[in-house]
Amino acid sequence: MSPSASTKFKNPRAKYNFEGRPCSIVGVGSYVPAKVLTNQELEKMVDTTDEWITTRTGIKERRLAAKDEFTSDMAAKAALRAMKAAGVTGDQIDLVIVATITPDMVFPCTACLVQQKIGATRAAAFDLEAACSGFIYGLEIAQQFIMSRTYDTVLVIGAEKLSSIVDWQDRNTCVLFGDGAGAAVLQNRPNSHGLLTAIMGADGRRANLLHMPGGGSRCPATAESVAARQHFLRMEGKETFKYAVQAMQSGASEVLKRCEIDITKIKCVIPHQANRRIIDAVGERLGAKPDQLFINLDRYGNTSAASVAIALDEAVHSGRVNRGDLILLVVFGAGLTWGAAVIEW
Numbered sequence: 567m568s569p570s571a572s573t574k575f576k577n578p579r580a581k582y583n584f585e586g587r588p589c590s591i592v593g594v595g596s597y598v599p600a601k602v603l604t605n606q607e608l609e610k611m612v613d614t615t616d617e618w619i620t621t622r623t624g625i626k627e628r629r630l631a632a633k634d635e636f637t638s639d640m641a642a643k644a645a646l647r648a649m650k651a652a653g654v655t656g657d658q659i660d661l662v663i664v665a666t667i668t669p670d671m672v673f674p675c676t677a678c679l680v681q682q683k684i685g686a687t688r689a690a691a692f693d694l695e696a697a698c699s700g701f702i703y704g705l706e707i708a709q710q711f712i713m714s715r716t717y718d719t720v721l722v723i724g725a726e727k728l729s730s731i732v733d734w735q736d737r738n739t740c741v742l743f744g745d746g747a748g749a750a751v752l753q754n755r756p757n758s759h760g761l762l763t764a765i766m767g768a769d770g771r772r773a774n775l776l777h778m779p780g781g782g783s784r785c786p787a788t789a790e791s792v793a794a795r796q797h798f799l800r801m802e803g804k805e806t807f808k809y810a811v812q813a814m815q816s817g818a819s820e821v822l823k824r825c826e827i828d829i830t831k832i833k834c835v836i837p838h839q840a841n842r843r844i845i846d847a848v849g850e851r852l853g854a855k856p857d858q859l860f861i862n863l864d865r866y867g868n869t870s871a872a873s874v875a876i877a878l879d880e881a882v883h884s885g886r887v888n889r890g891d892l893i894l895l896v897v898f899g900a901g902l903t904w905g906a907a908v909i910e911w
């Protein structure tokens with residue numbers, strides 16, 4: 567356990583008889599594409615208003631990747647920034663994990679494309695599909711490899727070009743999503759930012775709430791599937807909202823319990839940036855004060871696996887969190903999946 571962490575916390579793994587070495591987040595970075603799509607511009611595309619989007623979601627604008635800018639491009643840019651912050655070069659990386667539901671193509675995996683773009687020539691690489699929960703799933707997986715001494719340096723990226731699977735004729739969903747990428751480099755580095763614990767959860771009974779019917783083995787692309795708009799994401803908003811609040815609250819409570827701390831000890835809660843009302847409801851249930859909550863969804867909307875990764879980078883670089891502060895990450899996504907993590911920055 568790093569000296570800074572040991573002054574205040576028990577290693578949450580200890581009570582699970584896990585004697586691994588501790589894991590630190592040694593650098594973070596993010597990238598969002600230049601093009602901004604505002605609510606006012608959406609008013610011209612579908613039957614909606616800035617007022618509706620703002621009051622129901624808190625989103626004002628989102629970023630859209632260029633036609634020739636793909637998930638792997640955004641992932642690589644975020645990764646290079648995280649590597650620079652960590653002082654790590656491509657050849658030091660042992661494993662590249664890309665969490666995404668919008669890979670450049672079904673195969674090969676986007677992580678292999680990123681591995682080539684960032685010169686991580688020695689690294690193993692795979693994609694992780696846990697929708698909006700992917701970045702925290704990635705942190706937990708990276709932590710396992712580092713704690714077990716299998717790998718020394720793991721790069722976890724959340725990256726999405728959601729604009730490529732959003733139905734721009736469906737006002738129920740197209741107002742919610744955006745593109746971007748965030749990344750973190752993890753190592754065992756005493757005196758760095760400790761990942762104290764992370765958890766992952768899933769409930770496949772609710773898989774139908776948020777999904778994309780076309781493009782997989784169940785419904786390969788055909789002229790009919792394209793005409794039926796099956797290659798776009800579909801969502802039951804109200805039900806998703808309900809489960810999001812429940813799952814995020816229970817995930818966050820679980821990691822706080824593991825660390826034997828309460829919410830007052832957390833400097834910054836970084837929730838999945840899906841909907842301002844979800845964030846407020848989760849914050850209220852956890853007993854968090856509004857100024858503990860980190861919000862950037864007004865500028866980016868929901869960027870799925872990239873969401874908390876971008877937010878973590880912004881929280882760090884804007885000075886919202888400082889050395890020694892505790893950060894709570896909590897996410898929720900299609901699957902259904904959820905996750906939470908506590909970091910001592």
Ligand SMILES: CC(C)(COP(=O)(O)OP(=O)(O)OC[C@H]1O[C@@H](n2cnc3c(N)ncnc32)[C@H](O)[C@@H]1OP(=O)(O)O)[C@@H](O)C(=O)NCCC(=O)NCCS
Pocket residue numbers: 613614615618619622623698737738739741776801802803804806807810840841844868898899900
């Ligand atoms: C999608 C969401 C914002 C909708 O908010 P809501 O308060 O549940 O709104 P409803 O679905 O009840 O829709 C209310 C009305 O607004 C309409 N509406 C939906 N989208 C609209 C839009 N963009 N502009 C204007 N009206 C819209 C609906 O058609 C409905 O009209 P009706 O009453 O005439 O049928 C909300 O349910 C939500 O955020 N859910 C969770 C989504 C999420 O986080 N997904 C990602 C998880 S990782």
